[in-house]
Each structure stands twice: as C-alpha cells, then as structure tokens.
Amino acid sequence: MSSLPSADDYLPGHGDRSWGARSYALDLTYGLEGNRLDGEARIEVEVLEPTDRLVLDLAGLDVAKVSVDGRPPAKFSTRRDRLVVKLRDDVEAGATLTLVVKYGGRPKPLVEKHHGDAGWEELTDGVIVAGQPHGAPTWFPCNDRPDDKATYRITVTTAAGYTVVSNGLLVERRRRGSGESWTYEMDAPMATYLATVQIGRYDIVEHDAPVPLVSAVPQGTARERSAAYDAGFGRQADMVRAFEGWFGPYPFASYAAVVTGDDLEIPLESQSLSTFGKNFVSEDWDQVRLVAHELAHQWFGNAVTLARWRDIWLHEGFACYSEWLWSEESGHESATWWAEHHHARLAEQDQDLVLADPGPELMFDDRVYKRGALALHVLRGAVGDEAFFALLRSWVAEHRGGSVTTEDFLAHASASTGADVGVLLYAWLTEAELPALPAPPV
Structure with missing residues (x-):
C-alpha cells in the first residue's frame, strides 16, 4: 500500500486532499x-482528484x-489512526459518493507531537x-484538515438527566429508550476541528442578545456565583453588540x-x-478577557x-485584539495601553518566532497571539479607525x-484601505526580530 496522505505539514498524518466532505450526519450513542461510544x-x-x-x-x-x-467497498482497513476505504472502481474528480461508517469503542484524547492531547475527554461527571x-478523529471519521468545511447534523443519545450541547441549533430533543436524544444542526460550513459535543449536568x-445566546452552567451555580458570573459571562450579550459593530x-x-x-487549563474554541x-x-x-x-x-x-495551520495568527491575533477592544469598550485599559504593555513584554522574550510561519512547535505560543494583535494595532494606527473597522x-x-491565507488577508486589506499592507506589515509577519511599535497617531 502506498503511503497515506497528509494535508498540512504542521499536522502530519491528518487529512486527504483527494476528496472533500460536503456534509456529515453523526448518530452517536454514549454511555457515561x-x-x-457507538456511532x-x-x-x-x-x-476532488482521481482516486481509487x-x-x-x-x-x-x-x-x-x-x-x-x-454497497460494501472492495476493502477497508485501519492503519495509523486512519481508515482506508478501497473503492470498487476508480473515480474521477467531480464524482459524489455517500460513505457510511459504523464504529465504536472507548474514545480518548489523541496525543500529537508539539500539540499535546486533544479530543474526546471524560470529566468528573x-x-x-x-x-x-x-x-476530531477521536469521535468521528473525517477528513481532518482545516480547509475542508462541511455542514453537520449531530445526534447524541445519552443518559437522561444530562444536557448535551453541540454545534448549531437544537432541532430535536426526545426520549430514546432509557436515555435521551439531542439533535443539533450546523448549516454553516464548519471545519472538523470546530465540531464538538459537551455533556454534563447543566442549567441553561x-x-x-441580538441572537439566541445561552450559557450552560453546572446545576445550581448560576445564582451562587452571580457577581463572578456577571463580570464575564453575564456581559456576553453586550460583547455581541459591540463585536457586531x-x-x-x-x-x-x-451561540x-x-x-x-471541572477546572480546565484553557477555554476551548468551537463553532457557535x-x-x-x-x-x-x-x-x-x-x-x-x-x-x-x-x-x-x-x-x-x-x-x-x-486554510493552513501556519496562518494561525489570523485566528489568534484577531481574537487577542478583540480582547483589547473589549477592554476599552467596557471601561478598562485602552487598546493602545495593551499594545504598549505587551510590546514591552515581548521585547524581553526570545526573538525566534516568525508570525506568518511560526512552525508547529510554536503555533500556539502566546507570542503568536500578542504579536498578531500588535500587527493589527499597527495597521489600525496607519489607516485610521474608519478604514480599519471597515476592513474587518x-x-x-x-x-x-x-478558508483563507495570510496572502489573502494582505490582498484584501490593501484593496480595502488603499494602503500597501504587505509592505506595512512585512516585518511584523516575516521577521523574527520584534519591530518597534510606532508612536500612536496624534
């Protein structure tokens, strides 16, 4: 058998560019x-490419x-966390197929070099x-590459008394045998790594807010910790309004x-x-924040x-800069204060990270977040608020x-603002040495 494909050199052993998923329908039964997990x-x-x-x-x-x-395929086998389905005939680009996989087992996080563990994980309850x-591959078979986006319908059946939260809108909830079944639909394109299931004893x-917005919190805790809850989670509706502007x-x-x-080390991002x-x-x-x-x-x-993991700053730099914007909006320090604060801190750290290609070992380094936010602040200062927010x-x-790349952003930003953003941000994106922070406009 020929070697198995990899779609992204930051995450070897994941993804296949010869095909793309247009939709996933997952029917899962989980015993706590x-x-x-049976699915x-x-x-x-x-x-997308001729293949067998x-x-x-x-x-x-x-x-x-x-x-x-x-129909059954010619053959299927598993190999190094991959499922290889040998087709009965060669298929040409443009063909469409319906693939059904029945599977099960005891899911656990997958450990990868540089990235630690991720995936399906048991909590205390x-x-x-x-x-x-x-x-994603720890709980459903998929084409695990970030640029392969599809729609999803996710049904989870588990013990009664537990709440299931997944991506999109809850479209059905019903008893199924001794348990309860929850079905969610995500009709917007979604990357595999953004699909999720959360199960727990939660109050809703x-x-x-301008859109349906809920928090699922441990039963009985919403009132007990109201001041602490209201400081962040209680202001999510205000955040949505500000972000929409x-x-x-x-x-x-x-949302x-x-x-x-349980306590978690970091928050977890997923779609909706x-x-x-x-x-x-x-x-x-x-x-x-x-x-x-x-x-x-x-x-x-x-x-x-x-479209590729090397461009992670397009996610984390933007989200980090949103923290600074919300700080200013909510009466805390200004975005300029945070820019100066974090630039001073970054200047004291190692200068070995290239923002637009940090390498798999540094793609989630905090310097990617802060340097990405600083690059946006520099762009904002150069083009002015009106052009900057119109660009966003x-x-x-x-x-x-x-799915996008850094090159896409630079082209779009230049066309939107009339500035040569590639030149403006060149040092921020391509050089390891931290550039000087321009003085704020008068």
Whole structure:
C-alpha cells in the first residue's frame, strides 16, 4: 500500500486532499458509565482528484462496517489512526459518493507531537471535546484538515438527566429508550476541528442578545456565583453588540457558552459555542478577557477559517485584539495601553518566532497571539479607525464560510484601505526580530 496522505505539514498524518466532505450526519450513542461510544457517520463526499480510495482520520475506535453508495467497498482497513476505504472502481474528480461508517469503542484524547492531547475527554461527571487542532478523529471519521468545511447534523443519545450541547441549533430533543436524544444542526460550513459535543449536568441561562445566546452552567451555580458570573459571562450579550459593530453581523444562528463543573487549563474554541472550566467564572480581567476572546473566534476562526495551520495568527491575533477592544469598550485599559504593555513584554522574550510561519512547535505560543494583535494595532494606527473597522467587516463578509491565507488577508486589506499592507506589515509577519511599535497617531 502506498503511503497515506497528509494535508498540512504542521499536522502530519491528518487529512486527504483527494476528496472533500460536503456534509456529515453523526448518530452517536454514549454511555457515561464505561465511556462507550457507538456511532454511525454518513458523509457526503465530493471527489476532488482521481482516486481509487478514500482515506479518513479515525483514532482509537473500531470500524464495524463501511458502505459506499449503499454497497460494501472492495476493502477497508485501519492503519495509523486512519481508515482506508478501497473503492470498487476508480473515480474521477467531480464524482459524489455517500460513505457510511459504523464504529465504536472507548474514545480518548489523541496525543500529537508539539500539540499535546486533544479530543474526546471524560470529566468528573460528563464529557468535553477539545477539537483543536487534531481532536476530531477521536469521535468521528473525517477528513481532518482545516480547509475542508462541511455542514453537520449531530445526534447524541445519552443518559437522561444530562444536557448535551453541540454545534448549531437544537432541532430535536426526545426520549430514546432509557436515555435521551439531542439533535443539533450546523448549516454553516464548519471545519472538523470546530465540531464538538459537551455533556454534563447543566442549567441553561438565556441572555437577551441580538441572537439566541445561552450559557450552560453546572446545576445550581448560576445564582451562587452571580457577581463572578456577571463580570464575564453575564456581559456576553453586550460583547455581541459591540463585536457586531466592529466586525459585522454575528455569523451563525446561535451561540452558547458551556461552563464545566471541572477546572480546565484553557477555554476551548468551537463553532457557535465555547467551553470554559468553572475556574473561568471570575471578576478577574485575565478570565473575563477570555470570554471575549472565544466569542471573537466566531468571526475570526470559525466564520473565516485558516486554510493552513501556519496562518494561525489570523485566528489568534484577531481574537487577542478583540480582547483589547473589549477592554476599552467596557471601561478598562485602552487598546493602545495593551499594545504598549505587551510590546514591552515581548521585547524581553526570545526573538525566534516568525508570525506568518511560526512552525508547529510554536503555533500556539502566546507570542503568536500578542504579536498578531500588535500587527493589527499597527495597521489600525496607519489607516485610521474608519478604514480599519471597515476592513474587518468586509473581510468577514466576503470570506464568511470560506478558508483563507495570510496572502489573502494582505490582498484584501490593501484593496480595502488603499494602503500597501504587505509592505506595512512585512516585518511584523516575516521577521523574527520584534519591530518597534510606532508612536500612536496624534
């Protein structure tokens, strides 16, 4: 057998460019006691290059049955966290296929070099799925590359008394045997790493926001910690209104914030929802800012998604800068104050990171976040507020649902502002040495 494909050199062993998924329909049954997941994935496939096989990512789960257009394939096998489906005949580019995979097992996080563990993970009483960047294959077979976006219908059946939160709108909730079934639909294109399932004993708090917005919080905790809750999560509706003014309309049909009963090291990004540990319910700015950060990802990262992992600054730099904008909007320090503060801190650190290509070992380094935000602040200072925020709104509007690169952003920004943004940001994006921060305009 020939070697298996990789779609991105930052995440080897994931993704296949010979085909793309147009939709996933996942029907999952999960037993909390024993951590048992059984699933059927129905994937609508578009063939992009002539091929005689489909290679999918699936880690740590057993495959019981595969069909292609209702018939068994010539063969299927698993190899190094991949499912290889040998087709009965060669297929040409443009062909469409319906692939159905029945599978199951005891899911667990997948550990990758440089990126640690990600994926389906048990909590004290429930489950989280941390997809970024390589966790999707731990719970469903997929084409795990960030530029392969599809629509999703996700049904999860689990024990009664637990709440399931997933991407998109809840379209059905019903009893199924001794458990309860929850079905969510995400009709906007979504990358595999942004798909998620959260299971726990949660109360649902509704917010008066421009879009349907809820928080799922551990039962009984919403009132007990109201001051701490209100400082960040209680202001999500205000954040949406502010972000819509800066970035354009909220890009999805709903938004949810899940607060787990366990502490988590970092919040988790996913499309139309974000997940936080209970330790993020706090009046401290270092926790509040992350509520704004994860919400901002709905525009920058979810609606508009990188085509390759090297361009992660297009997500994290923008979300970090949104923290600074929200700080100023909510009566804390200004964006300029934060820029000067973090530039001074970065100047004391190692100068070995290239923002537009940090390498897989540094792609989630905090310097990517802060240097990306600084690059945007420099751009804002050069073109002025009116042109800068018009640029952000047009960037999202024109690329919503798509996949982009740094080169795309530079071309768009130059066309939008009339400035040569590639030259303006050249040192920020391509040189390891931290550029000087221009003096703020008078």
